[in-house]
Amino acid sequence: MPFNLKEVYKWPKRFMPGGRTCAGCAIPVVARTVLAATKDPVVASNATGCMEVTSTIYPFTTWNMPWIHNAFENAAATISGVETAFRSLKAQGKIPKDKEIKFVAFGGDGGTYDIGLQSLSGALERGHNFVYVCYDNEGYMNTGNQRSSATPYGAATTTSPAGKVKQGKEEWRKDLVKIASAHNIPYAAQAAVHNLADLYMKAEKAFSVKGPAFITVLSPCTTLWKYPPHLTMQYSKLAVETRFWPLFEIEEGKVKVNYKPSKDVPVTEFLKGQGRFRHLFKPENSDMLKRIQQHVDEAWERLLKMDGI
Amino acid sequence: MDTIQVSKSMRPMTGAQAVAEAMRQINPDVVAMYPITPQTPIIETFAKIVADGRASTEIIRVESEHSAMSATVGAAAAGARAMTATAANGLALMDEIVYIAASMRLPIVMPIANRALSGPINIHCDHSDTMNVRDSGWIQIYSETAQEAYEQMFLALKLAEHKDVLLPAMVCQDGFVTSHGVENVKIHDDETMKKFIGEYKPEYALLDVDNPVTYGPLQLQDYYFETKKQQVDAMKNAKRIFLEIGKELSQITGHDYGYFEKYEMDDAEAVLIAMNSTAGNIKAVVDKMRKEGKKVGMMKLRLFRPFPYEEIAEALKDVPVVGVFDRAESFGARPPLYGEIRNALFDLDKKPDMQSFVFGLGGRDIFSHQIEDAFNMLLDGKMTDETKYIGCRGC
Incomplete structure (x- = not known):
């Protein structure tokens, strides 16, 4: 179905208001858009992290749908158990044969790229019918x-701070969509929170394929990227416009770039104004900015080639 | 020619196979599997049972024990009867989720083939693996034989699923000694066992999508404590209900399921306490020494969590000397079973003398003469405040 924001948000309310995210957080938008992309009932598992702590605090819950938080590193393994229970009970006739339920696991980048990678890999390889959604705010x-x-x-973080001799993180980020796709799953995609139509379309595809699907969604963090709360969508958009965060999908192994910026916007447009990159704009760090631009350009070219452009 | 009469329902099998037979009869909705010696033959046997269509279970072949317990938690919360099995490092790896399973009150049953924890790495029997999770909120039942391991699977399941309990349970047997040792095991009638465990009807299931539930919310200073206290109360209930369900099971099997088995304890001057297979070795030594006129007895503890303090104190109140056989160490503290027994005896006006023994770590064999030496030490009044390490070089 074509994307219509007003229509989408009329659908069953699954992620309710009243949660305790920071003002300007991208997470509720990601949750609502993804969960609107199917009309079937959905069961979710959730890794420990911002989404889990802000969406529940006993005796309150934001989840007007079945939801389980188990631990930090096992959202994928946990949902694989739920999904297997569904198949088993259905096969035994304890759940009607025509009953449809969708399964989704949510995790942040820590719970997905790092501590939960093994659990995710196992669940993708086993072929469970579920969607894994990573809200990627680029740190713990x-x-x-x-x-x-x-x-x-x-990026300066508290464990990779910028100081007199070190200038933030020294390594490039992991390319998780390609890692997920290397499990030969039917669908993997990269999305960003500002482009709701694209995110919705990807979630809809992910729910509709048979087998595992993976989406990572750029979710700018006002508090710790250190920018004013009203700029979350703007930073998400800049990440895409500067090609720092391309929107693409891998469907049955075929790469498709979903959005090609019409202008060459330098990556500094995305980096500037964020406290975590402030040190990069010191004159002595100009080489780092060049290196980042070069890295972005090369990655974009590689991606276009994979798309056959 | 002499023939041995064996009942048709008696079959030679290992402890691992016996437990897998229990799983066939229980027919869980979901089983998560990951290999680890000496547990592996449990899941292998069960996988073949499913492959042959003798159980309708969906198997999840996970990539680690951490995911085995995570997926089992997911399946149980979904509303399925869910199981997994493990040992040693596998149990240690899933430790985090073992605690979570208990706090979510999921009635998961997990057979264990007890094995020494690393390091150094070792594949043989001791109880360091399950002692490591003794405070996790799981019911722990120990088995002397394959027959007991088999039957106690049903006891554990029915206890775990009881509405006043709702706690996960592990059914322990000694790795290799029991898991790989072949015994004649009587497999009870399928229909009878199916009727005994009954249908599983969970009250809160994730798959009941019309009645959504939140599992595993954040609980801070204002609620965490009460949740933990509820687990305490559930354990108290488990202790009481264990005996009720045990009596019901006795009517099918003809075996007793007390908190412990008393062997020649009535007039005993010295009693050794042990868990799992070593109880069988001690019984043989008791028989031999009784023939020699020595008044020795044995207590085999079946239920370690919840721990039956009062009942143990009552049973030991007239015993002059008690020796405790631990197959695990608690570094810098008294060995775990010894510590519990000593704790149980504190309220007695006249306390038995006590001696702690540690034996069999990493699968070190224990011999009848060593058990006899231990009894003689107790009978001769040579107790010490120090733990005696049986069969350990330089101890």
Whole structure:
């Protein structure tokens, strides 16, 4: 169905208001858009992290749908158990044969790229019928901005701070969509929170394929990327316009770039104004900015080639 | 020619196979599997049972024990009867989720083939693996034989699923000694066992999508404590209900399921306490020494969590000397079973003398003469405040 924001948000309310995210957080938008992309009932598992702590605090819950938080590193393994229970009970006739339920696991980048990677890999390889959604805010934000393997090169975090001799994270980020896709799953995609039509379309595809699907969604973090709360969507958009965060999908192994910026916007447009990159704009760090631009350009060219452009 | 009469329902099998037979009869909705010696033959046997269509279970072949317990938690919360099995490092790896399973009150049953924890790495029997999770909130039942391991699977399941309990349970047997040792096991009638465990009707299931539930919310200073206290109360209920369900099971099997088995304890001057297969070795030594006129006895503990303090104190109140056989160490503290027994005896006016023994770590064999030496030490009044390490070089 074509994307219509007003229509989409009329559908069953699954992620309710009243949660305790920071003002300007991208997470509720990701949750609502993804969960609107199917009309079937959905059961969710959730890794420990910002989404889990802000969406529940006993005796309250934001989840007007079945939801389980088990631990940090096992959202995928947990949902694989739920999904297997569904298949088993259905096969035994304990759940009607025509009953449809969708399964989704949510995790942040720490719970997905790092500590939960094995659990995710296992669940993807086993072929469970589920969607894994990573809200990627590029670090361990729930614990106060520590470096993850999704943290970009040069970003200052509390465990990779900028100082007199070190200038933030020294490694490039992990390319998780390609890693997920290498499990030969039917659908993997990269999305960003500002482009709701694209995210919705990807979630809809992910729910409709048979087998595992993976989506990672750029979810700018006002608190720890250190920019004013009203700029979350703007930073998400800049990440895409500068090609720092391309929107693409891999469907049955075929790569498709979903959005090609019409202008060449330098990556500094995305980096500037964010406290975590402030040190990069010192004159002595100009080489780092060049390196980041070069890295972005090369990655974009590689991606276009994969798309056959 | 002499023939041995064996009942048709008696079959030679290992402890691992016996437990897998229990799983066939229980027919869980979901089983998560990951290999680890000496547990592996449990899941292998069960996988073949499913492959042959003798159980309708969906198997999840996970990539680690951490995911085995995580997926089992997911399946159980979904509303399925769910199981997994493990040992040693596998149990240690899933430790985090073992605690979570208990706090979510999921009635998961997990057979264990007890094995020494690393390091150094070792594949043989001791109880360091399950002692490591003794405070996790799981019911722990120990089995002397394959027959007991088999039957106690049903006891554990019915206890775990009881509405006043709702706690996960592990059914322990000694790795290799029991898991790989072949015994004649009587497999009870399928229909009878099916009727005994009954249908599983969970009250809160994730798959009941019309009645959505939140599992595993954040609980801080204002609620965490009460949740933990509820687990305490559930354990108290488990202790009481264990005996009720045990009596019901006795009517099918003809075996007793007390908290412990008393062997020649009535007039005993010295009693050794042990868990799992070593109880069988001690019984043989008791028989031999009784023939020699020595008044020795044995207590085999079946239920370690919840721990039957009062009943143990009552049973030991007239015993002059008690020796405790631990197959695990608690470094810098008294060995775990010894510590519990000593704790149980504190309220007695006249306390038995006590001696702690540690034996069999990493699968070190224990011999009848060593058990006899231990009894003689107790009978001769040579107790010490120090733990005696049986069969350990330089101890």
